[in-house]
Structures are given as C-alpha cells and as structure tokens.
Amino acid sequence: MLLIFTPEITPRIQFTFEFVCNDLLKMPYKLTNQKSNFYRYEGPVLNYSPQPLNKGVWIQSNGLLTQKGVSYPDPRPGQWNKLPTLFKTGPEPDFPFDIFAGTFYLITRYEEYLDFKPDHVGRFPSELSVAVKNDFLEIPVVDLWAARLKKMLKIRYPELKFKEKAFSFISTIDIDQAWAYLHKGLARHLAGGIKNSLKGDIRDVKRRTQTLSRLKKDPFDNYEYLFEKLQGIDNRYFIQVGKYSKFDKNHSGRHPAMRKLIHELAKHSEIGIHPSVRSGQRRELDHEISLLSKIVGKEIVKSRQHYLHLRFPKTYRNLIQNGIKEDYSMGYPYQPGFRAGTATPFKFYDLLEEKVTNLKIIPFQVMDSCLNYNMGLSTQEAKELFAEYIKKVKKVNGTFVSIWHNSSLGDEAEWEGWRAVFEYMLSQVK
Numbered sequence: 001m002l003l004i005f006t007p008e009i010t011p012r013i014q015f016t017f018e019f020v021c022n023d024l025l026k027m028p029y030k031l032t033n034q035k036s037n038f039y040r041y042e043g044p045v046l047n048y049s050p051q052p053l054n055k056g057v058w059i060q061s062n063g064l065l066t067q068k069g070v071s072y073p074d075p076r077p078g079q080w081n082k083l084p085t086l087f088k089t090g091p092e093p094d095f096p097f098d099i100f101a102g103t104f105y106l107i108t109r110y111e112e113y114l115d116f117k118p119d120h121v122g123r124f125p126s127e128l129s130v131a132v133k134n135d136f137l138e139i140p141v142v143d144l145w146a147a148r149l150k151k152m153l154k155i156r157y158p159e160l161k162f163k164e165k166a167f168s169f170i171s172t173i174d175i176d177q178a179w180a181y182l183h184k185g186l187a188r189h190l191a192g193g194i195k196n197s198l199k200g201d202i203r204d205v206k207r208r209t210q211t212l213s214r215l216k217k218d219p220f221d222n223y224e225y226l227f228e229k230l231q232g233i234d235n236r237y238f239i240q241v242g243k244y245s246k247f248d249k250n251h252s253g254r255h256p257a258m259r260k261l262i263h264e265l266a267k268h269s270e271i272g273i274h275p276s277v278r279s280g281q282r283r284e285l286d287h288e289i290s291l292l293s294k295i296v297g298k299e300i301v302k303s304r305q306h307y308l309h310l311r312f313p314k315t316y317r318n319l320i321q322n323g324i325k326e327d328y329s330m331g332y333p334y335q336p337g338f339r340a341g342t343a344t345p346f347k348f349y350d351l352l353e354e355k356v357t358n359l360k361i362i363p364f365q366v367m368d369s370c371l372n373y374n375m376g377l378s379t380q381e382a383k384e385l386f387a388e389y390i391k392k393v394k395k396v397n398g399t400f401v402s403i404w405h406n407s408s409l410g411d412e413a414e415w416e417g418w419r420a421v422f423e424y425m426l427s428q429v430k
Contacts, residue, residue: 025144059093083148096150103146111129126335167400178250180208183257222407237272240306277309402421
C-alpha cells in the first residue's frame with residue numbers, strides 16, 4: 001500500500017487521490033496528515049506537500065487542493081518529456097508539476113465556473129479552454145500523467161501492486177428527431193415543405209413526397225440497421241421527449257408512434273433522457289424524465305444534454321435532483337478530444353459546495369456531426385480520425401465513447417457513405 005502524506009486532508013484531496021490512485025492506477029493507498037506516521041511507515045510513500053521530507057516520492061503541491069471556492073488560479077502550462085503539463089513547480093521535486101492540481105482542474109472543469117462569453121446556445125466555447133490554448137485537447141493528458149506516476153512508483157517500489165485497467169467501448173445514439181418526415185403533423189409539413197421549396201431544395205421536396213406517400217422509407221428510420229450492427233455491443237439510446245422549441249425539433253413523447261418506437265428501442269438497449277435545451281428549468285426536466293420513465297416502465301438514470309448544453313454547476317445539480325446517476329455530455333460539439341483531459345469516467349465534484357457527488361460522468365471523444373458538419377471531413381478522413389482516437393484511448397486502457405445520430409446513418413444526401421464510417425469504427429473497437 002502507498003502511504004501519502006499531505007499536511008491537510010481536504011475534500012478536494014480525497015476526491016483527486018481517489019480518482020488517480022483508485023480509478024486510474026488501481027493501486028491501494030492511504031492518506032495521512034501525520035508526519036510521524038509517514039516517517040515510521042516502512043512501505044512505499046509519497047509526499048504531497050510544499051516542502052521535501054527527504055523520504056519517498058515528492059510531488060510539490062501548489063495549494064489548489066487546499067483552497068475553497070472558485071478563484072482565478074494560474075494553471076502555469078508547460079512541457080515535460082514531450083508531455084503537456086499544468087501547474088509547474090520546479091526541478092527539485094520528482095515531478096516538475098503538480099499532477100494532482102492539474103487533474104483536479106481538468107476533471108472538475110474548473111475553468112467553466114469562471115466568467116466567460118458563451119456561444120449562441122449558452123455553452124462554454126472550446127477555444128477558451130486551457131487544453132485548446134495549449135494544444136492538448138487531442139490527448140488524454142490526465143491518464144498519461146497517471147501512467148508517468150505509475151512508472152516512477154514501480155521503479156522506486158517494485159513491491160507496489162497495481163491492477164490493470166481494461167479498454168472498453170460504449171456506443172451512444174442520440175435521437176433528436178425520430179423521423180425526418182413521418183408523424184409530424186400537417187402544419188410542420190407545410191412549413192418545412194414551403195421553406196425548402198423557396199430555398200430551391202428540390203431533393204428535400206422529392207424525399208418528403210416519396211416518404212409521405214410510403215414509396216420510400218423515412219431517411220431517419222435506421223433502427224433495424226442499428227439493432228443489427230449493435231447486437232452484443234454496450235449501447236445507449238438518448239431520446240428527446242420534451243416540448244417542441246427553437247432548438248428542440250423532436251416528436252412528442254405522447255405520440256403513439258413515438259411511444260411504440262421507444263418500446264422497441266428499450267428491447268435492444270439501455271434508454272436515457274436527451275434533455276431539451278429548455279430543460280435548464282428543473283420543472284421541465286422533471287416532466288421529460290417522468291414521461292420517458294412512464295413509457296419504458298422503469299426509472300431513467302442516464303442522460304445526455306441536447307446540443308451538449310452544459311453549465312456548471314447548474315446542469316449537473318439539476319440532473320442529480322431528478323435522479324440521474326450517469327451523464328454522457330462531457331465533450332465539445334465542434335471539436336473531438338478530451339474535454340476533461342481523461343478517457344476514464346469520474347464523479348462530478350461540485351466546486352461551489354466543495355463535495356463529491358454520486359453523479360458519474362462518462363466523457364465522449366468523437367461525434368458524427370462534428371466530423372461532417374463542423375470539420376468537413378471526407379468519409380476516409382473520418383475513418384482515420386476514429387482509428388486515431390480509438391488507438392489513443394486503448395493506449396491508456398480508457399473508455400472510448402462515440403456519439404452518432406439515427407439521422408446520420410441513412411447513407412444518403414450529406415450523410416452518403418457514413419454508414420461505412422460507422423461500421424469501420426465498430427471494427428476498430430473490437
């Protein structure tokens with residue numbers, strides 16, 4: 001067992017060391033704030049304090065984990081052996097940066113509690129993040145820091161035992177609109193048809209007419225395909241059932257066809273709520289979760305925000321108050337990568353209340369619409385990007401999580417050829 005000395009054992013320290021030592025390193029450890037225990041202990045030791053103790057591995061603490069509340073800490077980015085770092089310290093400690101402060105800063109999303117100018121949907125723009133500014137969004141830097149620490153500890157203390165993590169994959173499918181044309185009502189069809197006719201989108205008018213005439217399958221109806229391809233794979237469907245609005249174009253959860261579809265999806269996979277953008281109000285979220293729960297006949301405990309609409313700590317507090325136990329929103333809409341710096345699930349730490357919660361955060365790395373709409377990748381480039389990220393996550397034995405939409409797997413129009421990308425991704429995670 002590794003004995004870790006720190007002058008003060010705070011909730012931040014307990015949270016961070018539990019994540020690094022238990023979740024990442026799978027290593028037995030114990031915290032102590034008694035120097036006498038530290039000096040007396042004959043096994044492996046680590047000193048996490050401002051000053052050296054002439055024993056064990058020393059990681060110099062910068063003070064972030066003994067503070068309370070939200071301030072404006074300087075993350076002091078740097079490089080060490082070709083690995084990006086945060087909270088540089090000095091050359092004397094065994095690590096020239098405070099890996100625990102850096103880990104805490106990233107996985108709590110500390111910077112998203114600070115003042116910033118949100119985008120048009122009210123989200124934190126990725127370009128404001130320390131990861132993008134210092135060019136490490138594309139690597140699971142927290143997991144890599146932990147691997148460096150593990151390597152050092154194994155050299156110093158060969159007797160220290162570590163359990164091995166295992167790579168895992170979770171497929172997630174967002175259903176923003178269950179059908180492109182079916183079951184929408186006359187008013188929405190007229191509005192959509194007129195709008196696209198005025199824009200000269202003859203292809204849409206033709207598809208709409210053929211679908212409504214039942215001459216052609218609805219382009220968003222790709223469920224049988226998904227059932228076949230995802231058989232035996234850990235998968236989640238996140239479904240919108242809230243009220244129609246500017247950002248929420250979903251079908252009503254009360255529509256018989258929608259209820260029938262949800263029942264069918266629940267036979268093949270786990271079901272989660274896809275809270276509407278307007279669900280920032282607790283009452284709306286409660287209504288949406290209750291409706292979906294009644295349809296599937298069981299408690300809904302998984303969630304992903306529509307448009308990845310996250311605001312700290314309000315969004316997660318709202319989910320907790322409504323019984324959600326897992327959230328899958330941790331990623332950026334316009335860039336692939338590691339928003340929290342890790343490919344390993346972690347618990348939400350509420351910075352304003354200074355406490356760890358039971359809400360589990362499962363980060364994702366790659367989303368279909370980001371690659372197609374925002375990055376403009378070809379299908380071959382998209383395959384290469386998926387392979388690259390799967391390789392990165394496998395290297396740290398993390399959890400690779402993808403986001404696809406039922407609407408992107410129709411293999412026509414702007415999504416022509418993307419089924420092959422989806423199938424290639426599935427082949428790479430096996």
